[in-house]
Amino acid sequence: MNDSAVNVRFVLASASPARLKTLRGAGVEPEVIVSGVDEDHITAESPGELARLLATLKARAVVASLTEHATVLGCDSVLELDGEPYGKPGTPEVARERLRSMRGRSGVLHTGHCLIDTNSKQELRELESTEVYFADLTDEEIDAYVATGEPLVVAGSFTVDGLGGPFVTGIQGDYHNVVGVSLPLLRRMLAEVGISWPALWRSATPFAYDESEAARYDDTRGGAERAKAAALAVHSLLPKGGRVLELAVGTGIVGAELVALGNLVHGVDLSSAMLRRARVRLPGHVAAADAAKLPIADRRCDAVVAVWFLHLLEDSDAALAEIARVLRPDGVFVTTTDKSDAGRYADGRGPNDTRAQDAITHLVARAAHHGLTLDGATTFPGPPRNTDQTPIYPLVRFRRT
Template identity: 80%
Template structure:
């Protein structure tokens, strides 16, 4: 939840798995609150330690009808055309469950939203971005859809997905002071200008698509995928387009500024050596073009092993061969890189990660000379079942 992160709170995001399509209620507000309760309870049921769990769900009400995520471009297009020039009520259900005190609080926040009179071209262009397909009511106020909302009456944060003032009051009821949750993220070297030109300077979306296709072929079908060092989210977005559920973390606020438009609600500011995820929560972890940047890859391997489920997989790019470096006009590195294959295999084995597959893919527009584009090796480790 980017809203929480911007407010200084770093949550652990756990997908509840609740089937929203088969839940009904007497009113749109009741539906939002019921879904929030079901999501919170589903997550609580998976926990081994005490925690404070927040479940949220949003529903847009227009003329008494509830609208959730459209899911397809056709439905999103139809809804946006019916909404233009009108007003609706965005209901967000909040369920806070504190396992230590066994208290469950249920609240509903509602905000009136006024929509602009969009043209057909604007609707088609907005749907083509993919953003309205994955958000309640087919719109956002903090993303590409912001210019299409002419005004709101009530809590802005509630429209984004969680009412911060309401959550603060709910936490106070279970004796948690809001300032106690504040964290200070580590700074990172990328500034906004570097992040803005990152994709273009690294081969653009063609290279991201090639990388994602290679990752996809090594992924288990279904499950929860975490990309560490997600950067601008270009590879993660391609993986989502191929049918994967992906969350991304990165240490750079500037890079995440771009990633959140590609993965709304599914990116977090976090250090790969201290992931905000409980043990054994991920079916797959992906690291593309990351390990060669770090001074020591072992802490990352340890964290990957911690968050992977038994039989889960870790997929990462590895050091390019010396031959490829010469072909692209570069000399071999002076010291052994942290993504060198032999180094990774030896270090990963200490944490129950065993090499079990490999592939490669070609870069695009990456050659620094007239030579061929570089070839990127990619390997897969599997987590032991012990």
């Protein structure tokens, strides 16, 4: 059992927001890669086999696009009513007709699951089926529900976790399977390829950037212009010619600029999607790692850099302890501070949920606890906003005593 794996690359081959929400609710933050499989022209001998086949095709399509090892989950759901398969209706007319035929009756929601683990070269294909009982909807309720648009984009024209919930009177089987992914089944499948469910908890972070976010990250964060400004400011606070470790290296856009200024930069990040881009800019110098558990021996770094990272954390103490551990005596930690709470990426967190870990007063106190003393600061400009003002970002330096 691979219980010690802390960096399982777990990919969800589905665009379903309900599946993603279900996994996140269970403590798993998958990387999302949409397969692009055309579901409309695929047939099978039964609705259940159709769901399993579609899940398999989705998983295989995503695996074919990968250049690194991963564990990929493909899912697809099909409602069976009178022996016939019902996927997404697509149009209001079809949705309305289906809901009228379903009211007061029951159907079977089949969800196919295909798990492909490229490390062990295993492909598992399973099916979970759940009986669903529908209320005797009125025509007015059906018309109102169809008008919301929800039933047009879900298998069987209904949801149990959304607006359609009041119209489902009961289920017999796994609730999560009706939403789109059976968590108990997935747990068993992962165990078969040597991955324990808690290993996915350890891999998950509340700010794990998926493929779509990574693809647009640079453009939405000021691009090369902002990266150069940030790198110049960081460089002014760094020791000359030392070994620099960049935490949350992201796409490597700032790290590459630091290299161009003469620094030896290594980077770590938890997002596989971001690291794929960083490896192009910093070939051979980036790795998957948690800032709270760095794979680096004591006192090996001359400097540690964190640009827009601390504000993502719920508690910075573990990261600060690791920074202090890997820095040599007199080494420096350079970081941005006081990023606007309104710009925090962390999913589901409001600005007042916890103290911002990059607030300068908080940071100075916690850094001092780990032997890091504030001894320098500068600023750099950000990209212009929709106003006449250009944002100015503060950057501070702590020295390891």
